[in-house]
Amino acid sequence: MMAGTAPLKTSFRQSMANLHTWTGLLPGWLLFIIFLFGTVAFFQQEISGWMRPELPTGPTSSAALKKAERHLAARAPDAASWNISLPSLRGGDPLMLSWEPREGGGGKAGKMTLDPAEGREVRLRDTMGGWFLYRFHFDLRYIPWWIARPLVSIAALAMLVAILSGIVIHKKIFADFFLLRFGKGQRSWLDAHNVTAVLALPFHLMITYTGLVTLLFTLMPWAISANFPNEDAFYKAAYPAGPTLEPSGKAMPLLPLRQLVDEAERTWGDAKPSFISIANPGDANALVGLYAGPAKLGSYRPPLWLNGATGTQVQPLPVAGGAFVTQRTMIELHAGRFSGPVLRWLYFLSGAGGTMMVASGLVLWTVKRRAKLPDPAQPHFGFRLVERLNIGVIAGAPAGIAVYFLANRLLPLDMANRADWEINSLFIAWGAVFVWTLARPVKRAWFEALAVCAALYALVPVVNALTTTRGLIPSLFARDWVFVGFDGAMLAMAAACAFTAWKVATHKAQALPRRKARVVAEAAL
């Protein structure tokens, strides 16, 4: 029996190793992009804040709410509905007002952007801010979302398979826990891959699994199709549209917004409204819907419906079912919006570990195979493809992000479709790095692409200081930690890229094994 089980065990491990290699490699570049942009998106609001330097940092004040009220009453007294979108405590977004005219009535739809601190009307530069980086990590760009999401879902499934098979094939997960040996070629890359994977393993498992949960109905639409006539019917049942009230025709002033917001905060306990819709403002049948922003982990807050004239609840808060709450909690765990600043940094650092895990795995594939190539000077097509994709994606995507930030400061403010051009700049820069590195020898390509990354990230705080009044030093004096943190992160990223570029430049290829060296020497003759 013993003799029989031993080969079976090896072959099981071997088959898991193959599974790990290919589920990791094939979607590897997409996974790198998802991890990179997803990690950055933990600071979505802070990035939006930096990309809208006209907007002061801080939550919505009572004074701003009062001014919002006055603006709406002056501009659209007879509107059918008013909408107010409130920025979260983390800032990044303006206080946005919009209104819809009554059917058949006069007036036009309109909107207004206010600064949440004082309620003054502000003109913001046209930008998608951190929102784009967040959306890109599951909707991609230039392709429709219904193609992007299945792709991302498949990549995430492969990731889960790669993590689980990776645990199986890691022979010494505890014995090698603390081992990271540099200067040993392939061994060092394996160590780096293992360390970044094992140290944040709970995070990697959690983020991959909950990521799949966010794409649940992309992956498994049958749960809906088996129980509902169509998808819309499901979403109507899961997220009810709320009550409607016909205008009574009797004028009655709307309660102050502050009072409505306070009422919502009292009812929810720990959440603040992020969106308020008001139907029939100024009527006795004014209907106010308040939607909760991020709250404590695992506490879904359903929308609250109040009568705007009396402040009484129009319908009781629905009680969410167990499955719904479980799904919501997993999504909250994935997005980390419930976390405070310290935990957000931990999320970010673990995500950075995941990004490095994917990158080191991709590089490891080439390192492992380079030694075995029949002729290292003329690698086969598959090897060259992986090698070039590695450089173009691992060094190209971060360069693109730096250019996205630079474009936010440098593109003319009155440019048409400015927000789109910020995004296009990201991909133009990324594409340029990709094409440039294709034309260079591998080692030079890595070095030059990383050096370009370092230079671009170092430029971001410089350009920020030159084009706004909120440079690193004034922000330090103003104790504006979002701006200080952003510029600091840019400098840290520049330093990390420069360090890696320097490591590449000073790296000496390991001496080839003697037999291989002879073959190469003979080939060269």
Add this chain to the structure above:
Amino acid sequence: MIHAATFLLSLVGFPLLLLAMTRHQRDWLCRKLSPARCRSLRLSGFIALAMAFAVAGAGLGWGYGTVAWFGWLTIAASLVITVNTNRERIMPKVRP
């Protein structure tokens, strides 16, 4: 404060676990410890990590605390690995 305590307890736990391993004893202490010493080091290492969990859970709430605990474990372990990787640079300064 809770974050700092969780981090520091993790930062106590991982070096104890490291020193419970023969390979790292040879590297850092230049001798092998008895199996009983190894066991007690390992046990105290795990106790420190468990205490970090208890502190995080009690102080931040069990859901929030668990997420934070895992995060701090990752950070603390990375620091211990960074130190261990640079042993040849650190050792001469500690034990000339």
